[in-house]
Amino acid sequence: MQTDSLLEIKNLVKHFDISGGLLDQLQMENGRITRKHTVVKAVNNVSFEIRKGETLSVVGESGCGKSTLARTVMGLYPPNSGEIYYAGQRIDTLSATKMLPFRRRMQMVFQDPYASLNPRMTVRQIIEEPIYFHNRGISRGDAKEKMHAVMRSVGLDPEWSGNYPHEFSGGQRQRISIARALAVEPEFIVADEPIAALDVSIQAQILNLLMDAQEELGLTYLFISHDLSVVEHISTRVAVMYLGCLCELAPAKELFANPMHPYTTALLSAIPALGGEKKKHIHLSGDVPTPINLPSGCVFNGRCTFANDRCREEIPIARHTGTDRICACHAVEEGRL
Known part of the structure; x- marks a missing residue:
């Protein structure tokens, strides 16, 4: 692993068994009943590295495995084989407890701002939850101050912190998602098609927000997208x-x-x-x-x-x-x- 590499994946494989139950797997072939497994080969032997401070974009047609790759890198899916290294340490084999320090350093912004926010929680609760989780013993006053600061950094009025997600537009919801990710001061963010579900008029605002945050905070991005014009504008390197x-x-x-x-x-x-x-x-x-x-x-x-x-x-x-x-x-x- 190069000294300027933040994340590296080696020969990553992620397959999904969609065979269903036993009865779904049984098929008749040549007069005999056989059991057949159906496997979706989503990611196949992929290797690359992401360097500190850069934006590596992953592009391709729908269904090519971009989002599966992102979620596997983040540990949301366990890989079938391969290795994932963060800052030189292998993380794909770590237990949930040992993975906790890396959870703070690695955050994710999901594609759908309507599904990624808990509708039963206020904006304050959504943003403060990771702050409390990753800062044991932090006072309510400090957590509130941090929450207000991160809301202002993404262009949201702190006075809206008592509102629920359904009271915001799609662009505002995505700002809340970005604020939640930034609240724990991460180094690395996976942005899984963060503007795909937004109006064209709002997309540029969210892109500029992400680029400004990267410049101010020294963030590293894995950016998933199918919009090649956006990828050309935002990327340091591109993987197809x-x-x-x-x-x-x-x-x-x-x-x-x-x-x-x-x-x-x-x-x-x-x-x-x-x-x-x-x-x-x-x-x-x-x-x-x-x-x-x-x-x-x-x-x-x-x-x-x-x-x-x-x-x-x-x-x-x-x-x-x-x-x-x-x-x-x-x-x-x-x-x-």
């Missing part, structure tokens, strides 16, 4: 996922200027452009395979115009293709692009 696999990882400017992986190229070609030279939109053929039954070899081979027999048989390894670039593609490795 397809069907639970990491396709490419590169500095944001380099990735948007010169994508390497065929899927990244197709993904970026879909960004709308106003004025100037129009980009040619790449239409991918075929359907997206199901994560229950992944294709052999490269998961993108069925939709890639550069695929050959090796692509259909051998899983590509994410290799360094430059100073700070990673790409998992046989065609790039062989110089066929």
Whole structure:
């Protein structure tokens, strides 16, 4: 692990068994009753690091495993295999008690501000709960002062602290969620599509809030999004996922200027452009395979115009293709692009 790395994941795998009960698993094959397990392969052998102070964005189509990756990193889902390191210490094997110090340092902002806040709690209770939990013995006066300060920092009037979530707009609710995350003074925040459920007019405000907080507090972000224009604006580096696999990882400017992986190229070609030279939109053929039954070899081979027999048989390894670039593609490795 590099000295400037805050978080590192190695060969992370997260699968979900959706077989159901015993009766759901029984199937008839060739005149015999067999028991079949159905597994969703959400994240498959993903490795990367996040450096202190940067924003690493993860992009890809819906269902590619972005949110599952984020929740596994945060410990909300236990990984099937792989390793997660925070500040050099492995955390995926820690007990709930030993994980507590890291809970304060790692916080999460969820996508849906309507579902992530307890409707039975006031804003004061929502923000003060983590303050009390992570600061044993703190006085009520100090907790209230801290709560007011964090509300002001996200653009909320402290006088609203007695109100309930349903009394706020979507943008205000997301500000409350961000305030709850900042209340314990974290180093690292996972933002799981924090603006996807908001009106376009409010999205820029929330993005600016996140960027200002990062600059003022020295925060590190893992930013999950499917909005490529936002990702280009906010990111230091970008990781591209397809069907639970990491396709490419590169500095944001380099990735948007010169994508390497065929899927990244197709993904970026879909960004709308106003004025100037129009980009040619790449239409991918075929359907997206199901994560229950992944294709052999490269998961993108069925939709890639550069695929050959090796692509259909051998899983590509994410290799360094430059100073700070990673790409998992046989065609790039062989110089066929």
